[in-house]
Amino acid sequence: MTQLKDESVSELLKGISLDANQGMVQQIYAILMDLIINIRLKPGRRVSEKEVAESLKASKTPVREALIKLEDIGLVNIVPKSGTYVAPISLEHYIEACFTRLQLEIGAVRRAAERSNDLKAVLHLEATINRQIKALGEGDDQLFFQYDEALHKAFFEMAGVSGVWSLVKKSQTDVYRIRHLKRLYNIRRGQQVIEEHRDIVAAIRAGSPDDAEAALVQHIGSLESEIDVLSSNPELLDYIETLNISGK
Incomplete structure (x- = not known):
């Protein structure tokens, strides 16, 4: 497994500049x-408002607001009179997030299949898969993940409920962290993911809600399969526990 470097906040933020024409809070939050x-910021790591502000040449106020937003989605814990710390990775939250996403996305793909006459939307789905295939071929994990999202x-969006995606995203923070760790442990499903995506989109194009749901369940998997x-990867579980313990 590739070892994760233990870098300071200022080292991690070195060379990153904020755009004065964009919202400060959202930029700091995203970074x-x-x-x-x-x-790269490990569980338990203290995140100093002052250090972040100085590194990004920003005032403390937008940094504080960004940290509050991160606390809202469970990525940091703000402890009064102590500081802000990166939250531990929770396997319980991971399983709950998988359940949430599956239930909401079943509704989305079923509704998208009912709108299969929206050819522009279908072509957009197919074009996105093609971009993901290209990213896989180039070995670009970051781009592959972006096209997956x-x-x-x-x-x-095709289902006409784009706002629900925002709710899904807020619940997925531990899913994203564990997915990153899976890559480090070489637990990859790149080509399989592509084929599963093709099956979902083919069912949507065919206007079959039942087939779209079945393909999505096959893709995302049941809670039992995630567990x-x-x-089946005890080394990964041990490493997650080590990360959480080392940050205490």
Whole structure:
């Protein structure tokens, strides 16, 4: 497994600049969220408002607001009179998030299939898969993940419930962190993911809600299958526990 470096907050933020024409809070929020999801800011790491503000050449106020937003989605814990710390990775939250996503996305793909006459939306789904195939061929994990997210977001957009995707995203923070760790442990399903995406989109194009649901369940998997994946990789579970303990 590739070892994760233990870098300071200032080292991680070195060379990152904020755009004065964009909202400060959202930029800082996105930067810190990316560092946490990719385990560059490890569980238990203290995140100093002052250090972040100085590193990004920003005032403390937008940093504080960004940290509050991160606490709202469970990525940090703000402890009064102590500081802000990256939240531990919760397997319980991971399983709950998988359940939430599956239930909401079943509704989205079924509704998308009922709108199969929206050819523009269907072509967008197919084009996104093609971009993901290209990213897989180039070995670009980051881009592969971005197109994966774009495709699932597009299911909700085609269903006419794009706002629900925002709710899904807020519940997925531990899913994203564990997915990153799976990659480090070489637990990958790249080509299989592509084929499963094709099956979902083919069912949507064919206007079959039942087939779209079945393909999605096959893709995302049941709670039992997610638990089996984790249970069959005890080294990954041990490492998650080590990360959480080392941060205490």
